Amino acid sequence: MATSGTTLPNAGPVTGSRSFLSRLRDGDEIARLITMVFAATVVLITLLLVYELWTNSALARAKFGLHFFVTQVWDPVIDQYGALPFMYGTLVTSAVALFIAVPLGIGAAIFLAELAPPRISDTLQFFIDLLAAVPSVIYGLLGVFIVVPLMRTVIFPGLNKPLGFLPFFKGPSYGVGFLTAGIVLAIMVIPYIISVSREVLLSVPRDQREAALALGSTRWESTWNVVVPFAKTGILGSIFLALARALGETMAVTMVIGNVPTISASLFSPGDSIASVIANQFTEATGDLYLQSLVALGLVLFLMTFILNGLARLLIVVTTQRGSGVPT
Amino acid sequence: MKRVAVLVVGILALGAMVWAQNPLLINGAGATFPYPIYSKWFDEYHQKNTNTEFNYQSVGSGAGIRQVTEGTVDFGATDGPMNDDQLKAFQAKRGSGILHFPTVLGAAVPTYNVPGVSGALNFTPEALAGIFLGKITKWNDPAIAGANKGVNLPANDIVVVHRSDGSGTTYIWTDYLSKVSDEWKSKVSKNTSVNWPVGLGGKGNEGVTGLIKQTPNSIGYVELIYAAQNNIPYGAVKNSSGNFVKADLAGVSAAAAGAAKEIPDDFRVSITNAPGKNAYPISSFTWLLIPQKFQDAGKREAVKGFLKWMLTDGQNYAESLSYAKLPKEIVEKEKKAINSIQ
Numbered sequence: 113m114a115t116s117g118t119t120l121p122n123a124g125p126v127t128g129s130r131s132f133l134s135r136l137r138d139g140d141e142i143a144r145l146i147t148m149v150f151a152a153t154v155v156l157i158t159l160l161l162v163y164e165l166w167t168n169s170a171l172a173r174a175k176f177g178l179h180f181f182v183t184q185v186w187d188p189v190i191d192q193y194g195a196l197p198f199m200y201g202t203l204v205t206s207a208v209a210l211f212i213a214v215p216l217g218i219g220a221a222i223f224l225a226e227l228a229p230p231r232i233s234d235t236l237q238f239f240i241d242l243l244a245a246v247p248s249v250i251y252g253l254l255g256v257f258i259v260v261p262l263m264r265t266v267i268f269p270g271l272n273k274p275l276g277f278l279p280f281f282k283g284p285s286y287g288v289g290f291l292t293a294g295i296v297l298a299i300m301v302i303p304y305i306i307s308v309s310r311e312v313l314l315s316v317p318r319d320q321r322e323a324a325l326a327l328g329s330t331r332w333e334s335t336w337n338v339v340v341p342f343a344k345t346g347i348l349g350s351i352f353l354a355l356a357r358a359l360g361e362t363m364a365v366t367m368v369i370g371n372v373p374t375i376s377a378s379l380f381s382p383g384d385s386i387a388s389v390i391a392n393q394f395t396e397a398t399g400d401l402y403l404q405s406l407v408a409l410g411l412v413l414f415l416m417t418f419i420l421n422g423l424a425r426l427l428i429v430v431t432t433q434r435g436s437g438v439p440t
Numbered sequence: 441m442k443r444v445a446v447l448v449v450g451i452l453a454l455g456a457m458v459w460a461q462n463p464l465l466i467n468g469a470g471a472t473f474p475y476p477i478y479s480k481w482f483d484e485y486h487q488k489n490t491n492t493e494f495n496y497q498s499v500g501s502g503a504g505i506r507q508v509t510e511g512t513v514d515f516g517a518t519d520g521p522m523n524d525d526q527l528k529a530f531q532a533k534r535g536s537g538i539l540h541f542p543t544v545l546g547a548a549v550p551t552y553n554v555p556g557v558s559g560a561l562n563f564t565p566e567a568l569a570g571i572f573l574g575k576i577t578k579w580n581d582p583a584i585a586g587a588n589k590g591v592n593l594p595a596n597d598i599v600v601v602h603r604s605d606g607s608g609t610t611y612i613w614t615d616y617l618s619k620v621s622d623e624w625k626s627k628v629s630k631n632t633s634v635n636w637p638v639g640l641g642g643k644g645n646e647g648v649t650g651l652i653k654q655t656p657n658s659i660g661y662v663e664l665i666y667a668a669q670n671n672i673p674y675g676a677v678k679n680s681s682g683n684f685v686k687a688d689l690a691g692v693s694a695a696a697a698g699a700a701k702e703i704p705d706d707f708r709v710s711i712t713n714a715p716g717k718n719a720y721p722i723s724s725f726t727w728l729l730i731p732q733k734f735q736d737a738g739k740r741e742a743v744k745g746f747l748k749w750m751l752t753d754g755q756n757y758a759e760s761l762s763y764a765k766l767p768k769e770i771v772e773k774e775k776k777a778i779n780s781i782q
Contacts, residue, residue: 187635188606189628256650264655286599286640286655371604371641382640388604392643395472395500396606396632398526403502 162414169408171401180408186373186389188397193405195412197373201290201383202416205365206358208294208379209301214351216298217305221347224306225313226335237310244303252367255296260287260368267291268380279377288370291379296364301354308353312346313339345428352424359417362387386413463493464738470496470504470517473546473608473663474726477761478517481754485746492742501608501632508729509533514739516729519546519608520615520632521708536733539781540707541747541774542725544755545764547664547692548613549674549722553652554579556594561675562587562684565713565721568677569621571598571659573628574638579657587678594657601651601660604641606632612724613661616712661722664692665762679721680713691720692764700769705777723764733782740781747778 135141172180176193183194224233268285275281316339324334340347370382371392386409397403463486468478475498482494499507501518508516509530521540522530530538550563567583570576576583580593603610614630628634640655642648645666652658664687667674676686685691698716703709713721730747734740751771758765766774 185635188633189631189635256654260654284597288640288651366604366643367647371643372636372639384604384641392605392641393633396502396608398502398505398632403506 162411165407165411165414169404169411172404172408175401176405176408180405181412184373184375188393188399188402191399191401193402193408195386195409197375198384198386198389198409199412199416200375201293201369201373201385202359202387202413204290204379204383205293205297205369205385206355208291209297209358210351210355212295212298213302213305213354217302217350217354218309218347220302220306221309221313221350222335222340225310226339227331233310237307240303240306244307248300248361248364249367251296251300252364254299255292255364255368259292259295263287263289263292263295263380272380280379282378283380285380286370286382288368289378289380289382290369290376293365293369293383293385294379296368297358297361300361300364301357304354304357305350308350309343309347312343312350315346316342345432348424348428348431352421355420355424356417359420360387360413362391366391386410386416463491464742466492466494466515466739466742467513468494468496468504468515468517468728469499469507469513470729471501471519471608471726472498473519474517474544474763477544477758477763480757480761481746481750484754484757485749488749489742489745492746494746500606501611502606505729508538508731514734515731515743517543517727518729519724519726520611521710521727522729534731534733536731539730539732539777540727541730541777542696542707542766542770543728543750544758544766545692545696545711545723545725546608546612547687547695547720547723547764548609548616548661549664549667549687550659550677551649551652551662551667551672551674552659553656554594555596555656557591559591560673560686561591562678563675564678565616565620569617569624572600572602572617572636572638573621573624574600587684596657599655599658600636600639601642601648601655601658602636602639603633603644603648603661605643605647607644608632608724608726609645609661609663610634612712612722615710615724616722619710619713668762677721679717679719680715681717681719683717685718685720687720687722689759689762689764691718692723693767695719695721695723696725696764696770697767700767700773703770703773705773707774707777730781732780744778744781748775751775 132141172193176183180193180195181199182196183192184196185192185194186197224236228236264285264287268283271281272283272285276283320338320342321334324338329337365385366388369384369388371384371388372382373384373389374381376383390406390409394406397406475496478496482496486493496517501520504516504518505522505526507513509526511534522538527538550568552561554561561584564583564587567576567587570583577598578595579598580595585593611630611632614628614634617628618625618630628637640651642651642660645662648660648662649666649670649672652660662672662674666672674687676684679685694716695711695714698719699709699711699714707725707727711723711725714723730743734743751766751774755765755771
């Protein structure tokens with residue numbers, strides 16, 4: 113759904129003294145037109161998506177308006193729908209996922225790109241690509257069979273005893289919930305962060321490293337103070353790619369989040385997410401308003417992704433302007 | 441190149457053959473719960489009547505009702521009867537009514553995981569309503585213990601598990617709780633998915649079962665067929681005659697027979713908590729939704745022919761697929777209703 117934050121400088125079509133006809137004969141113009149049509153489909157699909165979500169949620173938008181964003185009730189019996197608990201669940205699980213995945217992913221990428229011998233790096237990269245291609249339902253099963261029991265028997269007692277005074281770690285724990293979903297999401301998005309960040313780090317010019325080493329830096333100083341800042345934009349891009357995946361993940365989340373629309377500070381509490389509730393309830397949604405409210409939830413998710421992507425762009429613009437690196 | 445030509449000719453010939461046979465195709469969509477028997481029926485019926493072919497997509501009851509109302513399919517199927525608003529919408533859109541035909545029966549059963557308890561537990565309606573309302577929170581609550589003398593129930597907190605996806609099973613379960621508990625009726629009511637007062641949600645029968653297996657002291661509900669085919673232990677429920685009945689096909693059919701006298705002519709009826717000594721109280725029909733008027737006479741006759749076959753020979757396939765058969769009284773009543781299809 114989202115694109116990564118990396119941008120390429122636009123070369124633009126070659127224009128000059130040659131006439132349109134001669135360029136057409138050479139094939140340049142044909143290639144340009146065809147590829148332009150392909151590029152335009154991306155825009156068209158996005159617009160179509162928004163249009164469909166917008167028109168098919170008309171009833172819900174008319175009935176609930178902006179209250180949809182702040183209503184906590186989701187009751188198909190009395191036809192009352194609100195998005196708040198689902199938005200909360202989507203944001204919390206994604207935040208937990210990034211909190212775990214970002215340090216792990218970037219750390220691993222630095223090792224693979226800078227410190228590991230090339231053979232190990234390439235072998236590991238193969239496994240990482242493999243992990244990125246595993247269907248999400250498999251991660252859901254992993255969550256159900258490993259993370260959920262572990263959560264109930266090890267992680268919950270381990271966190272609740274010393275930190276139970278904090279609202280985030282209050283019990284009881286059923287094994288399923290925000291934290292479980294966040295952990296499963298983290299496992300799912302780590303390969304993206306590693307894979308993209310490693311590529312970005314590898315593309316940092318050799319000169320940069322050599323210059324740092326020539327100035328007397330250690331290997332780690334050159335990596336941390338020169339290479340990583342140089343690649344910052346691309347690494348940020350990898351994080352936002354991971355975030356986009358986490359926001360929209362459906363199947364794996366449904367299997368471990370508990371599917372209860374609640375807002376609770378406790379990470380052990382069961383919750384629900386936008387993508388999960390749509391997948392759960394769409395087929396049996398009988399009333400028009402019910403169905404349209406589910407579509408409206410889809411619109412909300414689109415909006416959230418859109419805003420977060422906008423913020424990502426902004427962040428990249430701000431960091432590159434500070435002069436710490438160039439866009440990769 | 442030659443091979444390609446042969447292939448093309450072959451495909452064209454095959455297409456022509458299919459075109460020439462051209463069986464009458466009747467499309468339907470709806471409930472997932474009866475899908476195994478519907479696909480068996482449509483297959484068997486097609487073998488006996490090769491000029492008629494039924495195509496059924498198990499997209500869910502809600503989608504089935506929507507699609508038949510829109511006219512994108514010839515018939516629908518649902519686990520919960522259409523409500524008055526939906527009937528009105530159908531009338532307004534299509535200019536005629538829609539008929540409900542019960543086909544087979546299903547049931548929902550309480551399943552649980554209580555450490556130290558191995559046998560089947562007995563549940564009173566009050567206990568089930570109390571548990572699912574969140575008012576009965578301990579397994580050794582007198583409301584549960586009273587019906588299970590001699591069982592050593594722990595003093596642990598109950599964890600309620602329900603379906604997270606919209607489902608006919610949830611409809612049956614909440615319909616039953618609405619009948620036996622006024623508080624449930626006013627606070628939660630019945631639907632394919634409701635605003636649950638307590639508990640965790642699992643997707644599908646397998647999701648609920650998975651959560652229950654993994655969570656000590658939990659209780660939930662699953663489809664009887666699913667419990668039977670996967671050897672999932674489940675409890676008995678007290679019926680309206682005061683007997684504790686553990687669900688089986690006979691008990692489900694008995695519920696339909698018990699309710700037969702009060703069944704309205706449009707068959708839109710809930711048979712939860714039905715009278716009868718052996719009736720299992722959390723049972724329900726599943727329905728085919730047939731438009732009253734068909735534009736296409738061929739389709740009309742084919743559908744009528746199928747319905748007649750389904751009510752007679754077709755019923756014999758039910759029990760081997762773990763569905764409860766329709767009782768005789770209902771079959772006779774439905775045979776009459778077929779004549780009103782025009």
